[in-house]
Amino acid sequence: xxxxxxxxxxxxxxxxxxxxxxxxxxxxxxxxxxxxxxxxxxxxxxxxxxxxxxxxxxxxxxxxxxxxxxxxxxxxxxxxxxxxxxxxxxxxxxxxxxxxxxxxxxxxxxxxxxxxxxxxxxxxxxxxxxxxxxxxxxxxxxxxxxxxxxxxxxxxxxxxxxxxxxxxxxxxxxxxxxxxxxxxxxxxxxxxxxxxxxxxxxxxxxxxxxxxxxxxxxxxxxxxxxxxxxxxxxxxxxxxxxxxxxxxxxxxxxxxxxxxxxxxxxxxxxxxxxxxxxxxxxxxxxxxxxxxxxxxxxxxxxxxxxxxxxxxxxxxxxxxxxxxxxxxxxxxxxxxxxxxxxxxxxxxxxxxxxxxxxxxxxxxxxxxxxxxxxxxxxxxxxxxxxxxxxxxxxxxxxxxxxxxxxxxxxxxxxxxxxxxxxxxxxxxxxxxxxxxxxxxxxxxxxxxxxxxxxxxxxxxxxxxxxxxxxxxxxxxxxxxxxxxxxxxxxxxxxxxxxxxxxxxxxxxx
Amino acid sequence: xxxxxxxxxxxxxxxxxxxxxxxxxxxxxxxxxxxxxxxxxxxxxxxxxxxxxxxxxxxxxxxxxxxxxxxxxxxxxxxxxxxxxxxxxxxxxxxxxxxxxxxxxxxxxxxxxxxxxxxxxxxxxxxxxxxxxxxxxxxx
Numbered sequence: 001x002x003x004x005x006x007x008x009x010x011x012x013x014x015x016x017x018x019x020x021x022x023x024x025x026x027x028x029x030x031x032x033x034x035x036x037x038x039x040x041x042x043x044x045x046x047x048x049x050x051x052x053x054x055x056x057x058x059x060x061x062x063x064x065x066x067x068x069x070x071x072x073x074x075x076x077x078x079x080x081x082x083x084x085x086x087x088x089x090x091x092x093x094x095x096x097x098x099x100x101x102x103x104x105x106x107x108x109x110x111x112x113x114x115x116x117x118x119x120x121x122x123x124x125x126x127x128x129x130x131x132x133x134x135x136x137x138x139x140x141x142x143x144x145x146x147x148x149x150x151x152x153x154x155x156x157x158x159x160x161x162x163x164x165x166x167x168x169x170x171x172x173x174x175x176x177x178x179x180x181x182x183x184x185x186x187x188x189x190x191x192x193x194x195x196x197x198x199x200x201x202x203x204x205x206x207x208x209x210x211x212x213x214x215x216x217x218x219x220x221x222x223x224x225x226x227x228x229x230x231x232x233x234x235x236x237x238x239x240x241x242x243x244x245x246x247x248x249x250x251x252x253x254x255x256x257x258x259x260x261x262x263x264x265x266x267x268x269x270x271x272x273x274x275x276x277x278x279x280x281x282x283x284x285x286x287x288x289x290x291x292x293x294x295x296x297x298x299x300x301x302x303x304x305x306x307x308x309x310x311x312x313x314x315x316x317x318x319x320x321x322x323x324x325x326x327x328x329x330x331x332x333x334x335x336x337x338x339x340x341x342x343x344x345x346x347x348x349x350x351x352x353x354x355x356x357x358x359x360x361x362x363x364x365x366x367x368x369x370x371x372x373x374x375x376x377x378x379x380x381x382x383x384x385x386x387x388x389x390x391x392x393x394x395x396x397x398x399x400x401x402x403x404x405x406x407x408x409x410x411x412x413x414x415x416x417x418x419x420x421x422x423x424x425x426x427x428x429x430x431x432x433x434x435x436x437x438x439x440x441x442x443x444x445x446x447x448x449x450x451x452x453x454x455x456x457x458x459x460x461x462x463x464x465x466x467x468x469x470x471x472x473x474x475x476x477x478x479x480x481x482x483x484x485x486x487x488x489x490x491x492x493x494x495x496x497x498x499x500x501x502x503x504x505x506x507x508x509x
Numbered sequence: 510x511x512x513x514x515x516x517x518x519x520x521x522x523x524x525x526x527x528x529x530x531x532x533x534x535x536x537x538x539x540x541x542x543x544x545x546x547x548x549x550x551x552x553x554x555x556x557x558x559x560x561x562x563x564x565x566x567x568x569x570x571x572x573x574x575x576x577x578x579x580x581x582x583x584x585x586x587x588x589x590x591x592x593x594x595x596x597x598x599x600x601x602x603x604x605x606x607x608x609x610x611x612x613x614x615x616x617x618x619x620x621x622x623x624x625x626x627x628x629x630x631x632x633x634x635x636x637x638x639x640x641x642x643x644x645x646x647x648x649x
Contacts, residue, residue: 003594003600006600010587010591013583013587014584014587016583017580017583017584017587020576020577020579020580021577021580021581021584059599059600060599061590061599061600061601061602062599062600062601062602062603063598063599063602108576
């Protein structure tokens with residue numbers, strides 16, 4: 001029995017409690033929030049080291065053994081994603097310190113950020129489908145609060161779209177869970193794997209699988225249920241956009257991956273071509289949206305959708321190499337998307353406007369911000385030696401693998417087309433916002449004039465994200481081996497099942 | 510709301526509902542009931558009181574800020590789960606004291622699940638009250 005997964009779960013929860021219970025002081029609450037995120041980061045590093053050296057950590061809260069209790073499982077995949085979440089959390093909470101206004105801070109903004117983090121970490125760590133639903137709810141409650149806090153009319157407009165579609169998704173998910181329980185009589189993922197493996201060609205199982213696909217598809221903004229994403233991310237404070245862009249859609253993909261491999265191992269194989277079609281359409285829709293977009297923040301939201309498409313490509317391919325590539329991209333995408341949003345947030349103070357055409361001059365005012373953008377854009381596009389290059393290289397290698405077949409060819413073609421076309425909107429931001437002369441009101445500081453100050457906590461947030469991304473680019477082996485271990489873990493679930501249910505492996509097998 | 514019937518009945522009703530919510534909380538120990546449903550009934554009592562009087566009087570009834578009540582509840586629930594660490598058991602394991610136990614009867618069983626339920630009760634009451642008050646106050 002290890003306390004590490006419990007500690008990872010309770011740290012953001014207790015931080016939220018501490019923030020809500022503390023005096024309404026913006027600085028104090030911000031620092032509490034950063035402190036909680038740093039503790040979570042340390043715990044997550046420790047947990048990942050334990051998991052990679054000694055195998056998955058399993059906790060049976062209350063001493064109720066699986067499949068009767070609710071199990072927490074930190075396997076390679078979960079531990080890696082909790083660490084990525086923690087890293088994002090440190091950057092986002094640091095950025096929030098100066099980005100969030102007095103009113104929002106007093107209403108408990110930092111607390112709600114940690115409520116969202118609790119939900120995300122819980123969703124990654126849980127080994128039970130109903131518990132997964134509960135963590136989704138926790139995450140949604142936090143995200144609804146962040147979306148509507150301090151709401152102007154414009155912000156509420158985005159929030160209503162987000163909430164409506166997410167509620168539909170949640171109801172579908174709950175329906176699917178109810179049906180699944182009626183079908184299998186259990187909701188423990190490891191137990192479900194054994195029960196469902198014995199039911200081949202079950203049409204009811206297919207219905208449940210389809211319901212889960214739609215439910216998680218909405219969360220992940222997969223084609224054709226993506227419309228809430230570009231409609232809602234641009235109306236909230238940039239800290240919230242960055243948090244959501246890095247985490248929210250990714251949790252949907254994670255749930256799809258986990259439930260798909262553990263519960264619907266058989267059905268997923270037969271749905272591979274459908275998944276591939278959805279992946280390609282998501283990718284193309286994201287690219288088309290980004291190409292046509294004139295608003296800066298909405299363009300960033302389309303970028304999030306492009307990354308969802310790439311992730312799905314790997315998931316749809318389904319081979320261990322494809323999953324490993326997707327997981328590598330998963331972490332890279334989280335870092336790069338958060339960095340992109342933070343750059344826009346900082347840029348908006350020095351000449352970026354909501355409409356791209358009205359922006360300009362950022363490179364002249366803040367050369368280092370331009371450098372950070374250029375690096376992030378190259379990473380998103382996949383130019384060596386950035387992390388994005390290694391991610392796309394892994395995809396191509398997976399597509400060329402002997403077990404990939406025609407799907408592999410489709411993957412490579414889609415990847416190349418989307419990468420080339422995806423470069424255009426990124427370059428357009430560079431030309432319009434960074435290189436063009438400043439718009440009126442943001443003229444470069446005349447001699448003697450005080451330049452616009454950027455707080456050091458915000459710079460730290462951006463530098464840490466870009467720095468980690470650069471480290472992955474220089475030394476991709478570590479992340480690659482972690483992603484491979486996680487991919488092997490999910491494509492051969494027998495080990496997961498054994499650890500959770502406490503079955504001794506049979507001799508010789 | 511300006512209704513003589515409601516304001517008259519509310520005073521009686523609120524007391525009965527609060528008692529019933531405590532009964533549900535206690536009953537949840539071994540039978541259907543518990544902190545969540547008890548908390549909802551208590552919150553319903555609070556809503557009746559708010560509608561019958563005014564948000565300001567409702568705040569006075571609660572004495573504390575509803576958000577703070579919810580946070581304290583959350584902290585109590587979490588702490589009850591962590592108590593099992595002191596006994597070297599898994600997170601959220603129940604620890605029990607049997608008051609007046611004899612050979613024939615278990616006596617009065619008191620345990621950490623009751624503390625957990627109490628935390629949930631407070632979290633639900635505080636959370637719902639905070640939401641209802643926010644809506645009522647923005648109207649007036």
